[in-house]
Amino acid sequence: MHLYALYTLFNIHFQSNMKSFLNINPDAAGFFTSMLCAVHCSAVPVLISMGLLGSGSWLHNHAFDWIIIGIGVLIASYSLIGDFYKKHKNILPLAMAMLGFAMLIIGMIEHHGWMLGFSVVGGIIVALAHMYNHKLGANCCTTP
Numbered sequence: 001m002h003l004y005a006l007y008t009l010f011n012i013h014f015q016s017n018m019k020s021f022l023n024i025n026p027d028a029a030g031f032f033t034s035m036l037c038a039v040h041c042s043a044v045p046v047l048i049s050m051g052l053l054g055s056g057s058w059l060h061n062h063a064f065d066w067i068i069i070g071i072g073v074l075i076a077s078y079s080l081i082g083d084f085y086k087k088h089k090n091i092l093p094l095a096m097a098m099l100g101f102a103m104l105i106i107g108m109i110e111h112h113g114w115m116l117g118f119s120v121v122g123g124i125i126v127a128l129a130h131m132y133n134h135k136l137g138a139n140c141c142t143t144p
Contacts, residue, residue, distance in 0.1 A: 026079035027134035031127045033072050034100070038123030040068070041107070045116055062108065069104055072126060076101070080133050087140045093133035100125030 047053035076097045084094055103122030107115050 025134070026075055026082075027130040027137070030072065030075040030079050030130040031134075033068070033075055034123045034127035034130065037068055037072060037104070038120050038127065040065075041116065041119035041123060065108060069101070069108070072104075073101060076126065076129070079130065083133050083137045088133075088136040090136050093129045093136065096129035096132065097126050100127075100129060 044053065080093050080097055084091065100122045103118045103125065105122075107118030107120075107122055110118065
């Protein structure tokens with residue numbers, strides 16, 4: 001009897017915590033991730049040039065950058081494609097995100113000169129795509 005009561009209590013507590021964890025707005029997560037990417041792409045080269053960050057730091061690791069871009073693509077896919085089909089049917093947020101991710105990838109491939117510009121602008125465009133998607137979803141009159 002005690003084990004069953006403990007199991008039931010744990011199960012209810014776990015399910016309620018998972019519900020609140022899963023209720024994170026994907027557009028807010030995508031916006032935050034994209035802006036973090038833009039700040040990272042603009043700040044790291046400045047910090048390295050000032051000597052405040054070594055070039056061997058984990059922050060200046062291209063594998064880390066590719067992982068963050070991958071997470072951003074997953075969040076954008078879930079948020080933007082889902083809202084496109086379920087809510088507003090507007091292709092513009094998806095097109096903006098694809099342009100932003102294309103710029104991020106060009107920035108990652110191009111290691112000379114334009115890397116900083118492409119990476120920062122790409123991150124900002126993806127963040128704006130999430131903002132616009134959230135606005136469209138909030139103003140939409142259909143329910144999912």
